[in-house]
Amino acid sequence: NAGVTQTPKFQVLKTGQSMTLQCAQDMNHNSMYWYRQDPGMGLRLIYYSASEGTTDKGEVPNGYNVSRLNKREFSLRLESAAPSQTSVYFCASSVRPGTKMSQYFGPGTRLLVL
């Protein structure tokens, strides 16, 4: 069991470039999440997918789009990267939606936007 995997591990972009962050989980979880983590701050939820076929905005969705490709995969797309999107991005999953259970996190993608 690999758990939650993310690619790439590190990426440098120029302002205005686009990219997609990939996330996959092999735990048969229904719900998946994308967070960003900035220095001195806690994780902030960007988007989540309660179940396959559904996505919803979190606290900081502007500048991002997501796709729940299938039950295993949940991707995050930056259409036109901005320096303010420099951050560490974490994908997570849970058995069911909601906050009554733990979330399992991937190792993160460090993104630098110049």
Add this chain to the structure above:
Amino acid sequence: SQQGEEDPQALSIQEGENATMNCSYKTSINNLQWYRQNSGRGLVHLILIRSNEREKHSGRLRVTLDTSKKSSSLLITASRAADTASYFCATAHSGSARQLTFGSGTQLTVLP
């Protein structure tokens, strides 16, 4: 903001000592969770305590919750160098069915 706030921001102790971290929040919760993050890694769930619970144990971890003071504490007993990490509380607020709100974390350093 509903965000939890951890205190202290940084804590340095000797191996074998106990480490206590605190989390305060502003609005009523359904549960509170503690996570650990080793440097350069993702978060790992440690323990969940429900709003109707006052104390919970898991191995060397002891979590308390005081809903009247809107605060929680995480105690790590007999700390080890491997406990060096950042610790985050995450609150599940009443009325927010699907989102956890994370605090900014406590950086714990355990010196050998």
